[in-house]
Amino acid sequence: MFTNSVKYALKAVLFLAVHSGEERKIMVKDIAEPINVPKAYIAKLLQELSKQEIISSTRGVKGGFYLTESNLKQPVLNVIYAIDGTYRMNSCLLSLESCNEYKPCPLHHIVSPMRSKLIESLKEKTLEDLSIEIQSGLSYLPL
């Protein structure tokens, strides 16, 4: 469904959502280990997310990655789009072009409503929402 990169990015961002803050910046190596993702790999992804202002960072001594209040308000979908682009989630299952209501492929009626719902949910849920669920013990992060 998603690429490995998106999965890793989501894990990292959610980890930051739970553990970081403007006063609690976290370095790559302290993110990589608990979420169980290769350090160099997650570093690259974090840099990209930072460049796209999905997450925040400062360099140098005492630097690291973190989420601002504003970052926390973002929908989960932002992370996905930032890494994979929008195409993957929205393209038709059978043709490789965009999904078309007027000339639906044979799987459209099965797949499209669910995809719409999924995207809607990922747009509604913010990083903060998920962070709260994790902290309430309704879901688990490291796995």
Place this chain on the structure above:
Amino acid sequence: MFTNSVKYALKAVLFLAVHSGEERKIMVKDIAEPINVPKAYIAKLLQELSKQEIISSTRGVKGGFYLTESNLKQPVLNVIYAIDGTYRMNSCLLSLESCNEYKPCPLHHIVSPMRSKLIESLKEKTLEDLSIEIQSGLSYLPL
């Protein structure tokens, strides 16, 4: 969501569902062109599907690929599993291990119900069902 291989395989199988029969075998080249997939690529996929008895084939003069009545009764999901394996559809979105109700990842509550529904639908719908929909003009094949 699915790999390119699965998409191609589905297109080919549905093409066969609509156009072939025990008395109407179709050769690779006559499948590849209308579904707009490279011949050598789809050939390999068709061979694999044939080996797994998702579709039928005979070689030699007058040979080709086709679907028997029994083939037509199969759920769409069979095609997907035959090419991609079962893992891809069933694994957790965030960890790379299997999805777990008792220790759900932060996206589980959003994603899991929809995935279950999707799998259910793909299990219920047979190739014949989709073929009929195409023939009724409810959906379109080549795209």
Place this chain on the structure above:
DNA sequence: TCTTAAATATGATAATTATCATATTCTTAT
């Protein structure tokens, strides 16, 4: 201002997936 510790930019390598090519085997009809 200089040293140090961090992210950033850039790119190299490995693994997987997608694509292409061809010699072999089987089936039908001559």
Place this chain on the structure above:
DNA sequence: ATAAGAATATGATAATTATCATATTTAAGA
């Protein structure tokens, strides 16, 4: 039997994705 037309088996190449590595830039503190 044998010639021809098809799938089959096998493997090679290309493109994309995943992974790793490192030199450069920036910020903080001595």
